[in-house]
Amino acid sequence: MSQSLDLALARKVLAEQPFSRLVGARLTAFSKGAATLELDIRGDLLQQRGTVHGGVLGYAADNALSFAAGSVVGSAVSTAGFTVDFLRPARGEVLRARAEVVRAGRTRVVCRCDLSTVDAEGTETLCAMAQGSIAVLGPSEPRATGTDQLAPNA
Structure with a gap:
């Protein structure tokens, strides 16, 4: 697996x-x-x-969208805009934001994200959906720490 698709590196960037x-x-x-x-x-x-605050749902969508886009076009990305449709109150044990690229262009990547809650029994319930446009800023540049940033401005 290439470094740009390395889950361990992506986790380090998130951290x-x-x-x-x-x-x-x-x-x-x-x-x-x-x-x-x-x-x-x-x-x-x-x-x-x-219920989970809408700002937390927005954060989760924004970051998941940016990481999905970064996995296709490289690390120099920034959220250009996104919308969230809240479908039902978010209650449960875990909030899960699952994002995927819809279309990747030279300057923009369009992604969608399903936000679900998971209860104690493991049942997943869709609570919101998001769509976002992620700007491609240019070639990825290593950060001062030496870590290639996958989603720098999420």
């Missing part, structure tokens, strides 16, 4: 994002044209009605 560490996000899958990001649903990620 370098302070907000991703704050919410406890983890990449569970990373391959050409696809990425899956998960986080445990905790009390401090909920809104006043006891």
Whole structure:
């Protein structure tokens, strides 16, 4: 597997994002044209009605979309825009954001993302869908730490 599709490297890049560490996000899958990001649903990620805050859902979609795009066009990407449609309240044990590339062009990558919750029994329930446009910034450049950044501006 090439370094650009290395799950361990992608996880390292995610771990370098302070907000991703704050919410406890983890990449569970990373391959050409696809990425899956998960986080445990905790009390401090909920809104006043006891469901996952929309900002957390937006974060998960944004990062999953960017990682999926980066798997196809390289690490120099940045989210140009995305929309989220909330389908039902997000309740469960785990939030899962599964993104895939729809079309990769020279300057933009269009991706979609299904956001689901997983309950204690392992049942997955779709709670939101997102679509995003990821800008291709140019050739990937190593970061000062020497780590090739897969989704630098997610």
